[in-house]
Amino acid sequence: MNGWIRVASAAALALGLAACRLQPFVVTALVVSLIGIPLWLVAVTAGKSQGEALTPDLSLPTEWQLLENLKTVWGDGEVPAAFLGSLVVVVPTVFGVLVFGSMAAWVLARRATRLTAVLYALGISGIVLPPAAVTVVLLLRQLGLAGSAGGMIGVYLGIHLSTVIFFVTGFVRTIPVSLEEAAQLDGAGPVTVFRRVVLPMLRPVPATATILICLYVWNDVFHAFFVVGGRLDTLPLNLFRVASAGLHLDNRHLIFAYVISMSLPLVAVLAVAQRRIISGITSGAVK
Known part of the structure; x- marks a missing residue:
């Protein structure tokens, strides 16, 4: 045995x-x-x-x-106009999400009350609760923002604020409160404390959130199709239109060339910022 x-x-x-x-x-x-x-x-x-x-x-x-295929797509596929449309949506979205999300996360991390705990739970609920497209479109129509870049930016702000709040709140809790108290003793107000003390120490986390948000917004078709329709051309919407056109059904080489031209900016950003992504995830979400 x-x-x-x-x-x-x-x-x-x-x-x-x-x-x-x-x-x-x-x-x-x-x-x-x-x-x-x-x-x-x-x-x-x-x-x-x-x-x-x-x-x-x-x-x-x-x-x-x-x-040759990239040149053809760049001209016939109207890539420059679609690229500009994507920038019009992506840049304000990322800036607004980082500013408002970081400020909200700072307040939620520093005030340990039942109300802030409830607000934090509501703030990060957007990570697991998907937005209802029909309700969003109806609301934007009531506000007069349907089919506009402002409406699209507002939708993305609402979707991605949860991600920034989740990452930044965990990281803010690791920052010593004594640093903020020292700045307050020197006469700094809340805005100055956040801008000169807290924000510089949050660099890895906003960098991570920036990459993640850019990836989603840059490649999003679903919300852009329902919110802006064809009134604002972005790269994914333009690719959908080009791929659906009868002229391009058999031009698969041009469709794949369009995919490469649309992905190159994000590949370059990811190649440069991959270390910040890892450090931001481990510093914020894990803690």
């Missing part, structure tokens, strides 16, 4: 060691399968001619035409 137990223990130990050694390879294979293959398919299809792109596969194009 003891011999069987020893054999089973040795086998379990060997399996555990093998699993530990194989784990990096398994994770790498999963990442390549789930992320690398779709990215490769987009890249090679965008570089093919119209005939080769009719049946998308992972094979390399006979002759790379990526630059």
Whole structure:
């Protein structure tokens, strides 16, 4: 009996060691399968001619035409106007969410009362409670903001304030209160304390929230389609219109080239700010 137990223990130990050694390879294979293959398919299809792109596969194009396809999309797809429309929505949204969300999180983190606890719960409830599109559109129509950039910005502010409040509140609680008290003794008011003491120490968290919000707003089609319709052209809405047009149904190489041109700004931002994303998540949400 003891011999069987020893054999089973040795086998379990060997399996555990093998699993530990194989784990990096398994994770790498999963990442390549789930992320690398779709990215490769987009890249090679965008570089093919119209005939080769009719049946998308992972094979390399006979002759790379990526630059030509990007130039065609940039001109015929009206990318500059759509890019400007996306900036008109994204920049004010990110600025407003960071300012109002950080200020609200600072107050909620420093005042430990039942009321602030309830307000905090309501503030972060937007993370798990999706907005009702029909109700939002009806409300914007009543306010006269339907189909406008201001209405779209207001919708995104309401959606993403919860994310900023969640991240920033946890980080503010780690900042010593004595720093704020010292500034108040020097005669600084609440706005000055927040701007000169609290805000500089929150840099990793707003940077993380900025990236996450930009990713969502830049690629959002659902809310933009219902709120602004075709009155304001953004990159995702323009891509939807171009891909749905009868002229471009068979031009898959141009559609994939449009996807690449739309994604390049976000890829550049992520490549530069990836360290801030990790530090912001671990500093704010975990704590």
